[in-house]
Amino acid sequence: MSDEAEERATTPLVDEALKKAAVAWVRVPGGPALALWCVPLDGTLLVVSGPGEQTAPGLAETAEAEVTLRGDHGGRIVTWSARVSRITPGGDDWATAAPLVAGKRLNASGSAADLVSRWAADGCALTRLTPAPGAPLAGASLPDDSLAEPPRDTPAARPARKPFRLHRVRRR
Template identity: 75%
Template sequence: MKKAAVAWVSVAGGPALALWCVSLEGALLVVSGPGEQSAPGLADAAEAQVTLRGDHGGRIVTWPARVSRLVPGTEQWESSAPLVAAKRLNAPGTTADLVARWAADGCAVTRLAPAGDPVAGAGLPAGSLAEVPRETPAVRATRKPFRLHRVRRR
């Protein structure tokens, strides 16, 4: 978990979303909200499922997590939010500016702490867990290539 930069998080049996995270004190911290990544339902959830994958893309472990939201102005916020902001890549401004923006815009800094035994090797499903692609208006029919003249074969 210490090396994790991305975790797959599922809330209330919903689809697992790939979320940028930071490992801190035995838990993962995730930032979501306006101007940050979208994590519907995570800020208000009490529990979630976290899946971590290895360098090869395969699942290493899935574990249940206890979800708690850090509140701006508290001691936990003051000690954790700047550390998370320092790890945030491509953020405009300084770390202090980023933390202030998170507090002002209502962004959620959420802590995911392990809440039970992980599902290990034998407990993982043997079949594929691939989901059917979601419907999108971006799909369009593929056309045949345009040709100006007839191609002769010899």
């Protein structure tokens, strides 16, 4: 088995879940799990983030992450450790991966080539999540709790408005 094949050695469950993945829950060390749009390619997941794209704080700078994939029923089916590597503009990997991801990008303005050029110019991060060697959590080894977290603080707020009334309310 070659070094590259050993590096990508995964279980059949992870392989099948990767092929069907469109959204993955990705957690970087010290951060919350984020739902990220992704594209599968050769046993890995590709994620684009940055200006004008989805926000994934810390993903481009870390070397490892935890990935959770869900099945058709919406339930968690597998969680695995991933090695994270950034694909830089101008390289062979960029020439292969960036147009593929751009072609799958929904609601993008312009052509796929324009989108790839914008990603390179704006400093967007194209990252590859490769399953790390080791056994994934699946089936009975998955935690029983929901992994739900309380809402994060945000400066966004809705203004409190007076209730709408069709008629005049008498006060006694």
